[in-house]
Amino acid sequence: MRTADAVVVGGGTVGAWCAYFLRQAGLARVVLIEKGFVGQGASSRAAGIVRMQGGTPEAVRLGVWSRRFYLSQRDELGTDSGFVEQGYLLPCFTEADVAAARERMAMQSALGVPVRWLDPDEVDAANPTLAPGQTRGGTFCDRDGYISPPRNVAAYTVALLRSGVEVAEHVAFCGLAPGGAASGGAAGAITVDTSHGRIDAGLVVLTGGPKLAAVGRLAGVRIPAGGARHQVAVTERHPDLDPARLPMVFDLAAGLYWRPEEGGLLFGMSNPDEPPGENREVDEDYLAKMRARLARLVPVTAGLGLRRIWAATIDYTPDHLPIIGRALDQVTVACAGGAGMMWGPAVARAAADVALTGSSDVLDVSPLGLDRFDDAGRSRLATDPIALPFPERISSS
Numbered sequence: 001m002r003t004a005d006a007v008v009v010g011g012g013t014v015g016a017w018c019a020y021f022l023r024q025a026g027l028a029r030v031v032l033i034e035k036g037f038v039g040q041g042a043s044s045r046a047a048g049i050v051r052m053q054g055g056t057p058e059a060v061r062l063g064v065w066s067r068r069f070y071l072s073q074r075d076e077l078g079t080d081s082g083f084v085e086q087g088y089l090l091p092c093f094t095e096a097d098v099a100a101a102r103e104r105m106a107m108q109s110a111l112g113v114p115v116r117w118l119d120p121d122e123v124d125a126a127n128p129t130l131a132p133g134q135t136r137g138g139t140f141c142d143r144d145g146y147i148s149p150p151r152n153v154a155a156y157t158v159a160l161l162r163s164g165v166e167v168a169e170h171v172a173f174c175g176l177a178p179g180g181a182a183s184g185g186a187a188g189a190i191t192v193d194t195s196h197g198r199i200d201a202g203l204v205v206l207t208g209g210p211k212l213a214a215v216g217r218l219a220g221v222r223i224p225a226g227g228a229r230h231q232v233a234v235t236e237r238h239p240d241l242d243p244a245r246l247p248m249v250f251d252l253a254a255g256l257y258w259r260p261e262e263g264g265l266l267f268g269m270s271n272p273d274e275p276p277g278e279n280r281e282v283d284e285d286y287l288a289k290m291r292a293r294l295a296r297l298v299p300v301t302a303g304l305g306l307r308r309i310w311a312a313t314i315d316y317t318p319d320h321l322p323i324i325g326r327a328l329d330q331v332t333v334a335c336a337g338g339a340g341m342m343w344g345p346a347v348a349r350a351a352a353d354v355a356l357t358g359s360s361d362v363l364d365v366s367p368l369g370l371d372r373f374d375d376a377g378r379s380r381l382a383t384d385p386i387a388l389p390f391p392e393r394i395s396s397s
């Protein structure tokens with residue numbers, strides 16, 4: 001490989017869908033480089049929650065676009081990411097929660113999200129697994145749902161191969177060099193240095209999920225994105241956990257969410273007090289805390305064994321919003337800010353658009369670039385209020 005119209009770094013959901021969209025937009029030669037194998041990062045390990053009930057207008061737009069994309073995949077690709085329209089409840093436990101939720105709901109409704117308010121007794125009726133009388137009501141959207149992350153990796157692999165993206169696995173991005181070095185000075189090209197040689201590219205998109213800061217450093221770009229441990233577990237089956245009586249729930253105050261999974265309940269959470277950094281070891285003590293909170297709200301889980309437990313590193317940004325923007329003239333950065341299942345396809349399409357034209361019809365990306373961060377990595381945007389309670393510090397890894 002010596003020349004390409006575009007090189008995309010990273011074979012996760014953001015990089016892979018971005019490469020696919022660049023090819024769809026008409027670029028003849030799109031190369032995706034992945035240092036391991038596609039899907040080996042956060043994208044195969046996620047819980048798959050897809051929510052249009054975003055905390056900011058940008059979050060809502062990205063969720064709406066991505067959900068629509070998941071629903072359209074079968075027609076476009078002959079396969080899909082396994083989206084299940086399960087319905088998502090965000091319960092409120094205090095009057096302050098209620099006020100914030102009602103304000104958010106007005107913003108979401110104005111953007112076309114069919115979200116509605118459930119009074120406390122309606123919450124209990126819609127969620128027979130929830131301990132009754134716990135909430136002060138909550139917002140509910142029956143169009144929210146979840147995808148199967150491994151199936152999404154399979155879907156984007158099919159999309160890449162079908163569309164003719166050249167997928168180079170076990171090829172690491174090593175940096176950028178001034179244009180044309182690989183092909184003897186091709187005009188207007190930027191040279192991508194890889195573990196397997198150089199490629200002259202018309203444009204470059206940098207992704208990397210929890211490793212994006214390190215990818216950025218190789219390119220000489222400071223990207224305030226980090227990684228933190230996130231744990232997920234699946235209980236054994238129980239008749240009470242039938243998907244028909246179990247909407248997905250996000251206990252925002254605790255940062256604990258759950259959804260049905262194969263007759264049991266999948267739940268996930270990060271420890272907000274843990275220092276950020278790569279970590280894939282299961283923290284049994286913290287898992288016990290997650291289980292205790294879950295058992296208080298969903299009592300049937302108290303006596304259930306666990307069928308699966310895993311920990312993985314999740315990406316995040318200081319304001320929990322995505323990064324979509326040009327870093328250098330021909331270099332675009334894309335990060336889903338820890339929401340790559342619910343926002344990933346939209347972030348990928350917007351990044352492809354920005355790489356090609358500087359703007360996108362997915363959403364106005366102008367507030368979402370790297371220029372919103374100061375030298376210490378602080379964002380001038382308000383933090384997305386519906387996010388996992390990650391540390392706001394950025395890991396140096």
Ligand SMILES: Cc1cc2nc3c(=O)[nH]c(=O)nc-3n(C[C@H](O)[C@H](O)[C@H](O)COP(=O)(O)OP(=O)(O)OC[C@H]3O[C@@H](n4cnc5c(N)ncnc54)[C@H](O)[C@@H]3O)c2cc1C
Binds near residue numbers: 011034046314335337
């Ligand atoms: C346990 C867990 C649960 C989650 N649950 C949800 C959820 O329910 N809903 C939701 O929306 N999001 C969820 N997420 C977040 C979501 O998975 C991520 O936001 C998303 O996968 C990020 O996609 P990505 O493509 O940016 O990164 P990744 O999937 O991590 O892909 C980045 C790729 O870049 C490659 N790479 C890194 N460095 C280089 C290099 N130098 N050269 C070449 N390649 C390189 C990596 O090997 C990797 O394959 C979860 C994450 C975790 C870990």
